[in-house]
Amino acid sequence: MKTYAEMTCEELTKEVEQLKKEYHQFQKMELRLNMSRGKPCQEQLNLSMHMMDVLDSNSDLTCEDGTDCRNYGALTGIDEARELLGDMMENNPKDIIIYGNSSLNVMYDTVSRAYTHGIMGSTPWCKLDRVKFLCPVPGYDRHFAITEYFGIEMIPVPMTPTGPQMDLVEKLVAEDATIKGIWCVPKYSNPQGFSYSDETVRRFARLKPAAPDFRIFWDNAYGMHHLYDEKQDYLIEILAECKRAGNPDLVYKFASTSKITFPGSGIAALATSPNNMEDICNQLRRQTIGHDKVNQLRHVRFFGDIHGMVEHMRKHADILRPKFELVENTLEEELGGLGIGTWTEPLGGYFMHFESLPGCAKAIVARAKKAGVVMTGAGATWPYGKDPNDNSIRIAPSYPSLQDLGVAARLFALCVKLVSAEKLLAEKK
Amino acid sequence: MKTYAEMTCEELTKEVEQLKKEYHQFQKMELRLNMSRGKPCQEQLNLSMHMMDVLDSNSDLTCEDGTDCRNYGALTGIDEARELLGDMMENNPKDIIIYGNSSLNVMYDTVSRAYTHGIMGSTPWCKLDRVKFLCPVPGYDRHFAITEYFGIEMIPVPMTPTGPQMDLVEKLVAEDATIKGIWCVPKYSNPQGFSYSDETVRRFARLKPAAPDFRIFWDNAYGMHHLYDEKQDYLIEILAECKRAGNPDLVYKFASTSKITFPGSGIAALATSPNNMEDICNQLRRQTIGHDKVNQLRHVRFFGDIHGMVEHMRKHADILRPKFELVENTLEEELGGLGIGTWTEPLGGYFMHFESLPGCAKAIVARAKKAGVVMTGAGATWPYGKDPNDNSIRIAPSYPSLQDLGVAARLFALCVKLVSAEKLLAEKK
Numbered sequence: 076m077k078t079y080a081e082m083t084c085e086e087l088t089k090e091v092e093q094l095k096k097e098y099h100q101f102q103k104m105e106l107r108l109n110m111s112r113g114k115p116c117q118e119q120l121n122l123s124m125h126m127m128d129v130l131d132s133n134s135d136l137t138c139e140d141g142t143d144c145r146n147y148g149a150l151t152g153i154d155e156a157r158e159l160l161g162d163m164m165e166n167n168p169k170d171i172i173i174y175g176n177s178s179l180n181v182m183y184d185t186v187s188r189a190y191t192h193g194i195m196g197s198t199p200w201c202k203l204d205r206v207k208f209l210c211p212v213p214g215y216d217r218h219f220a221i222t223e224y225f226g227i228e229m230i231p232v233p234m235t236p237t238g239p240q241m242d243l244v245e246k247l248v249a250e251d252a253t254i255k256g257i258w259c260v261p262k263y264s265n266p267q268g269f270s271y272s273d274e275t276v277r278r279f280a281r282l283k284p285a286a287p288d289f290r291i292f293w294d295n296a297y298g299m300h301h302l303y304d305e306k307q308d309y310l311i312e313i314l315a316e317c318k319r320a321g322n323p324d325l326v327y328k329f330a331s332t333s334k335i336t337f338p339g340s341g342i343a344a345l346a347t348s349p350n351n352m353e354d355i356c357n358q359l360r361r362q363t364i365g366h367d368k369v370n371q372l373r374h375v376r377f378f379g380d381i382h383g384m385v386e387h388m389r390k391h392a393d394i395l396r397p398k399f400e401l402v403e404n405t406l407e408e409e410l411g412g413l414g415i416g417t418w419t420e421p422l423g424g425y426f427m428h429f430e431s432l433p434g435c436a437k438a439i440v441a442r443a444k445k446a447g448v449v450m451t452g453a454g455a456t457w458p459y460g461k462d463p464n465d466n467s468i469r470i471a472p473s474y475p476s477l478q479d480l481g482v483a484a485r486l487f488a489l490c491v492k493l494v495s496a497e498k499l500l501a502e503k504k
Numbered sequence: 505m506k507t508y509a510e511m512t513c514e515e516l517t518k519e520v521e522q523l524k525k526e527y528h529q530f531q532k533m534e535l536r537l538n539m540s541r542g543k544p545c546q547e548q549l550n551l552s553m554h555m556m557d558v559l560d561s562n563s564d565l566t567c568e569d570g571t572d573c574r575n576y577g578a579l580t581g582i583d584e585a586r587e588l589l590g591d592m593m594e595n596n597p598k599d600i601i602i603y604g605n606s607s608l609n610v611m612y613d614t615v616s617r618a619y620t621h622g623i624m625g626s627t628p629w630c631k632l633d634r635v636k637f638l639c640p641v642p643g644y645d646r647h648f649a650i651t652e653y654f655g656i657e658m659i660p661v662p663m664t665p666t667g668p669q670m671d672l673v674e675k676l677v678a679e680d681a682t683i684k685g686i687w688c689v690p691k692y693s694n695p696q697g698f699s700y701s702d703e704t705v706r707r708f709a710r711l712k713p714a715a716p717d718f719r720i721f722w723d724n725a726y727g728m729h730h731l732y733d734e735k736q737d738y739l740i741e742i743l744a745e746c747k748r749a750g751n752p753d754l755v756y757k758f759a760s761t762s763k764i765t766f767p768g769s770g771i772a773a774l775a776t777s778p779n780n781m782e783d784i785c786n787q788l789r790r791q792t793i794g795h796d797k798v799n800q801l802r803h804v805r806f807f808g809d810i811h812g813m814v815e816h817m818r819k820h821a822d823i824l825r826p827k828f829e830l831v832e833n834t835l836e837e838e839l840g841g842l843g844i845g846t847w848t849e850p851l852g853g854y855f856m857h858f859e860s861l862p863g864c865a866k867a868i869v870a871r872a873k874k875a876g877v878v879m880t881g882a883g884a885t886w887p888y889g890k891d892p893n894d895n896s897i898r899i900a901p902s903y904p905s906l907q908d909l910g911v912a913a914r915l916f917a918l919c920v921k922l923v924s925a926e927k928l929l930a931e932k933k
Contacts, residue, residue, distance in 0.1 A: 112576070120574040124561040131560070132553040145549045145766040147541070175604045176796045183791040191619055191630065191654065201620065201630040217790075224790045225620065337574040340798040361646075361653045362612040367605045367796065369769040 078414030106447030213456030238275030268421020507843030535876030642885030667704030697850020838917030
């Protein structure tokens with residue numbers, strides 16, 4: 076079998092003709108499929124429907140410490156929820172604040188607080204001429220949207236299968252005191268599904284940032300979100316490692332149950348050092364009297380304990396695993412050996428990443444859209460939406476049904492072939 | 505009957521002796537009562553327990569427009585909730601954003617957004633040398649805590665039974681472009697329980713602020729919170745009046761169901777003009793993908809419609825009314841005719857206000873605390889906690905049981921008498 080690059084002009088011309096025919100067949104199907112966002116599908120949401128039963132009008136909505144969950148109070152969350160999320164996040168419950176339904180909101184507020192009031196006594200970022208963040212790429216567009224909104228300059232750092240290029244990260248943060256943070260999705264990263272190696276985590280915990288108010292924004296969004304029972308990624312817990320390394324205040328760690336129970340109605344959390352906690356609570360108590368404790372209690376009663384949550388996540392895996400495998404198999408069948416793209420095969424999380432030939436990503440996504448399959452916008456995985464190589468495409472297989480996903484994956488592969496063949500042909504001519 | 509001021513030194517000395525005996529009797533009771541915060545009592549919370557039954561695992565959690573409340577999305581809230589809160593707030597549902605569980609959080613975020621990004625294109629407040637807010641006094645300590653936290657200079661404006669002194673408000677906002685806002689609790693105000701008159705609302709809607717980014721922060725916390733069926737305060741709706749006056753963008757209006765269902769687990773909302781909405785949503789979409797829609801749906805299903813909510817509020821009134829009346833009667837019995845204080849008798853809301861002789865408030869609250877009854881800290885009703893007259897005390901009768909409240913009110917009245925008599929005696933000597 077020849078790769079596309081090895082084909083003659085004639086062969087490529089024929090191939091393009093054939094692909095266009097297939098593409099028109101797809102267009103006739105008038106598809107309306109969406110592989111753009113990391114949205115759980117309906118079957119996944121149904122897994123948590125019994126969470127709607129654990130509290131009713133006969134329930135005692137009182138915590139063990141006597142807190143009435145219905146009333147005001149409990150700024151950092153109820154003890155029971157801090158304990159459950161402590162087990163989930165591998166952190167001491169005392170180091171955890173339970174928030175509302177969105178960890179994105181917590182991350183936004185964390186950047187906003189640093190911008191308006193600084194971190195642990197440092198100059199507020201709004202008073203500085205320049206503030207920069209490191210952004211491992213490809214990465215998560217909603218992270219980049221927050222820093223962009225606050226006028227924070229984003230510096231791309233290449234991702235590798237073991238995490239961000241640490242040589243570069245270490246060098247940059249040590250040299251440049253205007254670098255105040257780095258966005259990390261350490262486990263089953265968005266979009267590649269890579270997990271940081273032990274060495275990477277160790278090096279993160281030992282960073283020597285020039286800025287005392289430098290923080291690692293550690294978005295552990297997929298801590299429990301394995302696809303397989305036997306093959307799972309384990310990470311060194313970052314807060315503990317920072318403490319051991321003598322840098323206890325270096326990290327803000329975020330997580331939520333959004334992709335465990337209901338994305339719209341989960342609970343979010345932040346884990347960090349006692350110093351950071353004090354700093355945060357000093358602001359938080361002006362912002363709210365407390366978050367939704369009834370929903371915290373609902374989550375605690377639903378799962379019982381961390382084992383309950385693990386068992387629950389196996390059911391999610393059973394729904395998601397075939398979807399990931401279907402896309403992987405389709406890509407292998409359709410694109411294997413053609414030399415026009417590579418893709419990741421993660422063990423968890425919500426995304427796969429496709430790397431096309433340079434300069435092809437936008438055209439591929441546009442082609443797919445024209446035939447009714449919406450992908451995440453090409454470029455979204457880079458700060459400012461600008462992928463300099465135009466070769467990064469995020470694939471989100473969770474939401475469509477298996478049947479729809481099969482069609483969408485085949486169309487996507489077809490678009491990859493068509494765009495790649497046309498590009499190679501144009502180059503040869 | 506003589507007022508304390510009319511008493512001779514001898515009479516006052518005798519009175520103080522007698523009062524001290526009574527005070528020691530109270531101390532022996534080892535009370536632990538709290539009249540400090542506007543917290544609903546358990547009976548009130550029980551009124552909403554059936555809200556825990558309206559959704560279960562058999563419920564359809566889909567909105568009429570097809571939105572699955574469990575999943576991501578619906579940044580401004582579900583239509584059904586916007587409609588219900590539209591009726592509650594007397595605003596067009598399209599002008600409403602439904603948030604999470606705390607309107608305080610919405611207010612904080614509104615100030616924070618203006619601080620970081622300005623309002624509708626104006627200079628962010630963090631880039632200005634001075635930013636000021638008008639603060640009707642006595643007022644709400646959590647409002648003042650937000651503006652204080654952002655370094656906003658607070659200028660007290662006296663409250664009257666018809667609202668803030670509008671001559672002063674009009675003059676100040678017209679003259680000083682660094683004045684960017686005013687905190688208002690227009691209905692059953694915190695702490696006096698005053699409601700703004702028609703003239704006051706009309707004048708607010710016709711303000712001519714020097715600052716184009718001046719906004720009225722209209723915290724309609726007690727819109728539905730009447731104590732009586734027949735005697736209720738009706739206000740001119742401020743957004744509509746602003747629109748009629750040609751100042752559509754002048755107001756941010758806040759409300760929540762915190763004191764309607766559960767304080768910890770209600771839903772909050774902001775109503776404002778389309779221009780402000782656009783400005784806010786431009787920020788909000790970076791901060792979150794959406795708030796808790798299941799809880800929004802739960803509220804909608806629980807109340808059905810605004811009539812259901814009105815009927816529900818009558819039950820709250822039945823619990824609160826006797827408490828307010830008990831305190832009012834106790835104060836009248838104990839303090840009537842003594843000339844040592846005046847108090848408000850509101851038709852709704854959560855607070856009464858006691859105005860002591862100048863220089864007595866702190867001592868009265870301290871005395872009460874020493875005998876086991878916690879009041880809101882004296883001074884809390886003023887910016888920076890500094891009441892220049894030291895005569896403002898907020899009374900929150902909602903939380904204690906009727907029996908406890910009777911004891912607490914009598915102790916409070918006793919402390920007023922004791923502190924006042926001692927003060928007058930010292931002055932006479």
